[in-house]
Amino acid sequence: MPREFYVELTWKCANAHSNEGHLKVCHVCGAPKTDVEGDIDDGSLTPVVDPKLAKQAAAGEDWSCQYCGAAERRDDGECVRCGVSQQQGEKRPVTKSSFTAEAPTKPEGWKQRSIPPLQYTKRRRSLPFWLIAAPVIVAIVIGLFFLLKPLDLHGKVTALAWQRTIHIDRYSLQHDSGFTLPSGALNVANDGQRQNGWNYHVLIGHHRVTDAALCGTKNCRTQTYGCVTPQPVCVKQNNGFKKCTQGDPVCQTSTTCDPKTCDVSDYADLPIYATFYEWDFWGWSHNRDALANGTTADVRWPDTTPPPLQDGEQERESGREESYTVTFTGRKGDSWSYTPKGYSEFETYQLGSRHKIRVVLGSVSTVFD
Secondary structure, three states: OOEEEEEEOEEEOOOOOEEEOOOOEOOOOOOEOOOOOOOEOOOOOOOOOOHHHHHHHHOOOOEEEOOOOOEEOOOOOEOOOOOOEHHHHEOOOOOHHHOOOOOOOOOOOOOOOOOOOOOOOOOOOOOOHHHHHHHHHHHHHHHHHHHHOOEEEEEEEEEEEEEEEEEEEEEEEEEEEEOOOOOOOEEEEEEEEEEEEEEEEEEEEEEEEEOHHHHOEEEEEEEEEEEEOOOOEEEEOOOOEEEEEEOOOEEEEEEEEEEOEEEEEEEEEEEEEEEEEEEEEEEEEEEEEEEEEEOOOOOOOOOOOOOOOOOOOEEEEEEEEEEEEEEEEOOOOOEEEEOOOOHHHHOOOOOOOEEEEEEEOOEEEEEOO
16 A cells, blocks of 8 residues: 655744744744745654654644634644743634725826727638539530530441351360260270369378467466656645655566377378279360351351261351441541441341431440431
8 A cells, every 4th residue: 555654844033044844933043933835854764753743743734823823733722932821823814805905006107099900911822622613514414415415417328348157066076084084975084193182171190289378377476576666745834844645566467388298189181082084075166167258238148068077076056146237428538337226127238228326425326217
């Protein structure tokens, strides 16, 4: 717990003689102590050990006699200098009700001075952000309007283009490899053992270790070091003494423990091996694309006549694709491309024919006739 103790101070009489705090009369000239709060603290921290002085220090603040001005101990029932009782003679603090405040008087020669009005400089206000941003936003909106606005024009067909594709699969003898043989495999070859995955975190044994993190601790010991005693905090008691309070020492501690010994499991990731095979099989796979294109209205599908096939081989179509493009040119020489929805629409356009078209973002979106 914090320790409390008293330390004796000093004071000086009217003749500048230094006296111990417990004295109320100068030991040199006999002048009384008249300032209850006039104790001098020289920084000493020597505790009072005399029981009589310790009792005086704990008695409380001295009182001042309002008749002779002497400072008296709190436990003195009467003034030792003039004999008046403490109850009658103790000087009371002055309160606000004990005096009447008077209005301050103006000094001789005082006169009212005229103060010129303050001059203000008109600051130039900056334009609000919205007033600056609004024209920019309006310009962007107008630009987008004209950019996205559909244009209904007349265009002349100046170019045609088409392309047709047929995808062809072939049934043939093919080669494959792996760990699992499919049904119908031919010409099977065994390529030996190969890694076919991992067996993760397999227990392979144990070993004994002495480790605090793995096994825990034992025989823990706490050591104390680096103790620091706080500086005492002292308060003057206005009775020739000061009361000091000193906190408990603050120490640092460290704990040391011995590690325990235990068995630890050992794990490993082990590869998995299996027989690897190679084989042939008959199956379908994409073989080639037959392509036809042109720039006239003569549209046709490409020739799919197969090349010479081996015994057992076959061919089949796996899909068809077609695309068409029509180019329109305006009176001012501007050109726009258009993609018909199919051949039935594409065949309605002839080179040199004119049509009413709608242009959006540089391309024809609609043809009206």
